[in-house]
Amino acid sequence: MAKFNKKKGGELPAISTASLPDIVFMLLFFFMVATVMRENTLMIKNSLPYADQVEKLDKKDLVMYIYAGKPSDAYKQYGTEAKIQLNDKFADIGDIAAFIAQERASKREELIPFLTTALKVDQEANMGLIGDIKQELRKVNALKINYTTRKGNVFDKH
Amino acid sequence: MAKRAAPEVNAGSMADIAFLLLIFFLVTTTIETDTGINRKLPPIEDSQEDVIIKQKNIFTVLLNGKDQLLVEDELMELKNIRKAAVEFLDNGGDGTCNYCRGRKDPTSSDNPDKAIISLKNERETSYKMYISVQNELVAAYNELRNRRAQALYGQSFIEMQANYDNVNWVGNKDKLKEQLDEIKLEYPQKLSEVQ
Numbered sequence: 037m038a039k040f041n042k043k044k045g046g047e048l049p050a051i052s053t054a055s056l057p058d059i060v061f062m063l064l065f066f067f068m069v070a071t072v073m074r075e076n077t078l079m080i081k082n083s084l085p086y087a088d089q090v091e092k093l094d095k096k097d098l099v100m101y102i103y104a105g106k107p108s109d110a111y112k113q114y115g116t117e118a119k120i121q122l123n124d125k126f127a128d129i130g131d132i133a134a135f136i137a138q139e140r141a142s143k144r145e146e147l148i149p150f151l152t153t154a155l156k157v158d159q160e161a162n163m164g165l166i167g168d169i170k171q172e173l174r175k176v177n178a179l180k181i182n183y184t185t186r187k188g189n190v191f192d193k194h
Numbered sequence: 195m196a197k198r199a200a201p202e203v204n205a206g207s208m209a210d211i212a213f214l215l216l217i218f219f220l221v222t223t224t225i226e227t228d229t230g231i232n233r234k235l236p237p238i239e240d241s242q243e244d245v246i247i248k249q250k251n252i253f254t255v256l257l258n259g260k261d262q263l264l265v266e267d268e269l270m271e272l273k274n275i276r277k278a279a280v281e282f283l284d285n286g287g288d289g290t291c292n293y294c295r296g297r298k299d300p301t302s303s304d305n306p307d308k309a310i311i312s313l314k315n316e317r318e319t320s321y322k323m324y325i326s327v328q329n330e331l332v333a334a335y336n337e338l339r340n341r342r343a344q345a346l347y348g349q350s351f352i353e354m355q356a357n358y359d360n361v362n363w364v365g366n367k368d369k370l371k372e373q374l375d376e377i378k379l380e381y382p383q384k385l386s387e388v389q
Binding site (some may be wrong): 063086090094181 | 206222233333
């Protein structure tokens with residue numbers, strides 16, 4: 037009888053945690069796969085300025101991105117002047133018209149009026165470059181623009 | 195030699211390692227920013243028709259190459275420009291604007307519809323400063339629009355706009371759009387940039 041009792045009053049077996057790594061790895065792989073990497077590899081420094089009166093850019097497929105800023109450390113050979121980057125390479129002011137035309141051609145015709153140009157410009161760039169970009173955009177009638185900024189207070193020291 | 199069973203490697207810390215990796219990926223993933231200040235560029239027009247605008251209806255903001263602000267021919271700090279812009283827009287000098295609460299100064303703007311903010315920058319102006327000024331000027335408009343929306347509909351303009359953009363919002367969107375347009379008409383955003 038004593039033997040029988042002892043068997044019944046045994047401790048609860050510990051739950052095996054052997055499959056925990058598998059679960060976590062599953063999560064890890066999910067995040068690694070689902071993370072959308074940047075469309076373009078940035079070759080420029082791109083720390084965006086801060087602003088708080090911002091609007092959200094929705095419909096990401098209707099946005100054309102123009103990057104500008106100083107070449108990043110890996111591309112020092114291109115100088116230290118702020119440059120424009122379209123898709124994956126450095127570009128000149130004159131290439132913008134062709135870029136816009138190409139982006140437009142890849143969209144359905146009825147969506148073209150809704151295309152927005154997002155200017156992702158480094159906060160240290162100067163306005164001369166941006167003025168040139170804007171002039172170029174006006175020439176090809178791409179008038180909707182968005183100065184992409186981070187959300188934050190203008191007066192804070194960042 | 196006696197055959198020994200290979201000691202089992204303890205896999206208990208495997209989960210910790212995996213968690214570490216997971217957290218690393220979670221943290222380093224940069225989500226692309228998709229917020230910004232929307233602007234519309236003026237189309238290039240061939241006809242060079244000069245529109246005569248009274249000097250008092252123009253609020254000139256000049257940004258020089260050293261990031262200094264000259265507002266209406268006076269040096270100004272960035273933090274004061276919002277208030278100055280609000281005062282200018284809300285002046286209502288000719289008395290046709292019954293919702294304005296400005297000083298009705300005859301030497302300042304006639305009404306919000308006529309008031310134009312003119313922003314001029316130099317090539318050497320930094321982009322950061324330019325965005326800051328743009329932000330402050332948009333903030334001035336938003337402040338007035340918020341006040342008007344609060345008086346008319348009991349909620350701020352920003353909220354109304356957020357509701358309009360929200361897909362899950364339940365309510366009459368057509369009516370909301372009408373209300374938004376009305377406020378936009380009362381305080382139109384007339385921000386011109388000099389090339």
